Amino acid sequence: MTDTPDPLASFCTALPKAELHLHIEGSLEPEMMVALARRNRVAIPFRSVEEARAAYRFTDLQSFLDIYYAGADVLRTAEDFHDLAAAYFDRAAADGVTHAEIFFDPQTHTHRGVPFDAVVSGLLAAAGAAEAKHGMSVFLIMSYLRHLDEEDAFATLRMAEPWLGDLVGVGLDSSEVGNPPSKFARVFAASRDAGLKLCCHAGEEGPPDYVRQALDLIGIDRLDHGNRSLEDPVLVARLAREAVTLTVCPLSNVSLRNVDTLAVHPINRMLDLGLRATIHSDDPAYFGGYIAENFRATAQARGLSHGQLVTLARNSFLGSFLPDAAIARHLAALDAFAAGAAAATAT
Template sequence: MTATEPGAAATASVTAGLAFCELHVHIEGTLEPATIIALARSKGIELPYADEAAFARAYRFDDLQSFLGLYYDNMQVLQNEDDFFELGAAYLRRAHAGGVMHAEMFVDPQAHSKRGVFERVVLAGLHRAIAIVGEETGMTASIIVCVVRDEPVGDAMRMLDNVLESGFTVVGIGLDSAEVGYPPSLFSGVFERARAAGLHTVAHAGEEGPAEYVREALDLLGAERIDHGNRALDDRALVARLARDQVPLTMCPLSNVRLKGIPDIRSFPLRPALDAGLLVTINSDDPAYFGGYLDDNLRAVIATFELTRPEVEALAANSVTASFTGPGAH
């Protein structure tokens, strides 16, 4: 929906005056085609896609794995601190324009260190973006380093050690990438080390994997938030636990549609999750790939489910409650 389409004005009125925290956004997933093309040209990198239209045609995914191949290939243009600064600053400015007051950004250091771009370089660029855009806008942000779960466990531990030794602050550790066949239990030692270092813990679980992966993330990783978590709704006992403990779910509607986790936006399980008393937040995941930033995702669910102003206010409040370093820090 654009600003000129029917219903856009009404949707804007529902979100007016509200400030959201974005808790599930992969900074590499904010790498827009125009930026990829510009960075590739500046570095002499030959791309398989000639222009933005060709990228758009490639962004038709069948599942999570079909997306991940392109996602990691595109990262080759990120090679130095300035690249990560520009990436982070562009996202933060766009997010702020869409009503985000605080963002907790995921980053995949392993995807970069294997190319010789080490943790301290990535973190230096993102920290500079947070500082400069924060001065411009008053927006705050922090970083969650994610374990790439389809890489060896030893690599994850080395990444964590390098991050902790880098001198740059991160607020937490997460778990992402290809889910099926890579249960949370594989990384219990890494997360134990992270918790001992004072990091918050989150994990992708129940996006494509079963509800049992959500339970493992809670019990074995000590996850304080579940990223996605859709499949948790298949398990009544797990739903009751999530509701009782008010474990936040960082859900991503447009992402679920584009990756065919659900057939269409009407199938997004927002109503069942809210009706069950779950602490749901709305997020963009990888907005450059999935068709929208946080405000776009909000417009989609508001229009589809005819959310009332109090319901949208509750989603905004949930995002603050679930945050680690924003106004609702806990």
């Protein structure tokens, strides 16, 4: 007897979409962590894949970051970063992702003595292979770690200078509370001057004021998370009026206790308020699901319609850093998919 396919899961998987909020280090599955530890002769506190997977438990953002940074220690060479990214691109392609804009955290690696060039060259090699293998376009976004100081971020920007033509933007991640966007206003201005787009994690655990700082002091092109914006109606109205893209990560929100359960996730409210909300996987190896599972689980818990799911996918392309002509092609493919799905449902 074969399992009956889940129509909702099939729709969410086949739905063409862009992934805009994915930390490549957060796609490090326990199997790869153990394999890379052996390859690089790195000691890790786990005797097996099962022990490593059991350690992927946390109660808030900081406890997650502790295991996240410990796991990243197995990444040492360009080959490691290639293999990590290639595994993610294979999963993303199977999940209907046709364009990906992925974050990487160079300071996590350069502080351990891993050359910046090894990180970027490995990721770029995997991105080129993904385009050839899956027809997927890939952009890289370099994130600054907000628990470090701005001078450290400036040093990272200087390391990136030979690679600026291969990067589309910069972001800001790591421990949010106590590290407001204002702390990095100068390095973001320098990044903008270098031709990079600007993203910022804000309003995940930090207050709505952090979102306002990201808008006013940083001048962001895209807002990562942004859930706590909903606490401020004036801010919500501004985000809607300015069509600011919010890269929302439902399974991450629940795992990090920012939302109690998916059943009360605010994604419906965001859409109802006219926000350009999108759905992504954040750190899927740690949070229990890649992008299609985020779509499916959220749709099931919140009763999202096919139309709302298509809107979320549409928003992901509109919020991407692709040129307009490429966005138009992706939207045409999405419209064709939606029309075909509607016709199949009707018959």
